[in-house]
Amino acid sequence: MRFEVLGPVRVTREDDVAPVSGAVRLGLLGLLLAHANAPVPAETLLDALWDTADAPDPQRLHLTVHRLRRALGEPERLVLGPGGYVLRVAPDELDAQLFDDALEQAERTQDPCRRAPLLRGALRLWRGEAYQGLDLCPLAGDAERLTERRDAACEQLYAAELDCGRHETAVADLAALVRRHPLREHLHALLMTALCRSGRQADALAVYRTVRRTLVDELGVEPGPELRDLERRILAGGDDLVPRVHAAGSRPVTPVH
Template sequence: MRGPTAWAWGANEEAAAGGARGPRVELLGPLRALRGGTEIPLGPPKQRVVMAVLLLQEGRPISYDGLVEAVWGGAPPAHVRNLVQKYVSGLRRALGDGPELRWTGAGYRLTGVRADDLAERRRLVDEALAARRAGEVRRAVELARRAEELWRGGFVEGLRAPYLEAERLRWAEKRLTVLEGRLEGEIALGRSFEHLHELVRLVAAHPLRERLAELLMLALCRTGRPADALAVYEETRRRLAEAMGADPGPGLRSLHARVLRQDPALLPSPPVPAA
């Protein structure tokens, strides 16, 4: 079992988002804003991109040039200034009272509204990390599961912009790291069999991600299938060699050696009794 650093999950990477309460806004899936449970129309796709970019500044101003680069990249349309003004005006009307979108002199700044699901995820991940450090594996796993349930799809799914594409990759990595931490905890709690299919699916979706292969190997050993664990190692080694010309890293190699020498710590173990 890895130490607490295996559960770091990118916690504390996002700055705290403050401001007065406006509509509930979510980015862990298609962008949406809700007021009183009713979804607020946010306008055409590029206007929604502008809102997502502003939200991700978490109350900090973004310059006009920075906003244009984030939304259109290096080849904006000739009438981009008019489009920016149009989308900013459209967002002000859509968001109504409470949120404030204004030009500060340093750039456009959106306050009085935040990405609520990102804030909730941050809290859950921080609490999960604290629980893991305290040895409360069951609580850490439950908190990680709740953080995962906030996802409704891909990050700002359906919106295309250079800035959002980079953020999408970053958040996909964060999501996988939380999943790996949760699955590590599930295995520690004796739930390897219940999560084998999830691990098989994840390894198939991310064939070069060694930590997932390592967790699948561990789960197979804990369910009495060391030969299958060795097969996973060989398949991962082959994929890494073909795709990157590289050998498996030390974690995967160490687990492979333990399986070969039939380390008793890898033998099936009964589930941890519920508290």
């Protein structure tokens, strides 16, 4: 069985999607997966799932739990203990855990040409936004954490690709990413570096002017030290921006969206 929260919450079994449906049932599943293998108090679930001024109705929760157990097809996974409801999930069954594990492995890998495929594989686990479609306050923190890790992994991936000498193939994907994240300065720095290494210094400086204008207009601040230093180095000729690693027979970069 596979539990997925890196996109719309769902359960898959042997490549088929398990029949977990309904906003309340999916909300319950998401809340339990955010605390997989740990008890979630009934009061927390009641408050999150039913926005009502009346006293919470435990029977509604019991019925929803019963229906979720039946949909999972393995009722022993969802149990009620002293601290609340617990959903039992193995480490290799939850996509968020697999994502975190892959990032940790990538961070321990010194060779950028070995680190890049690990990061790419981690990012392929994403199917949309974390807990997509579930507007529940208790999930906001975990969703924000996962999203920030995903965005950082994108930056780490393309930094590794540049270190492997794949600057020309990375330009288009980095350009798409900066359009999606116009305020992430490090992404712009990676794009500027890729352009400069591809012999496109004028385009790299144009990226700097664009992000500077955006930062000033949107936030009222100038670019940070990384971007300012990068602009200075490009204006000086950019000779110190040549790739540190040249990968023979390097293959195209798989786009990350």
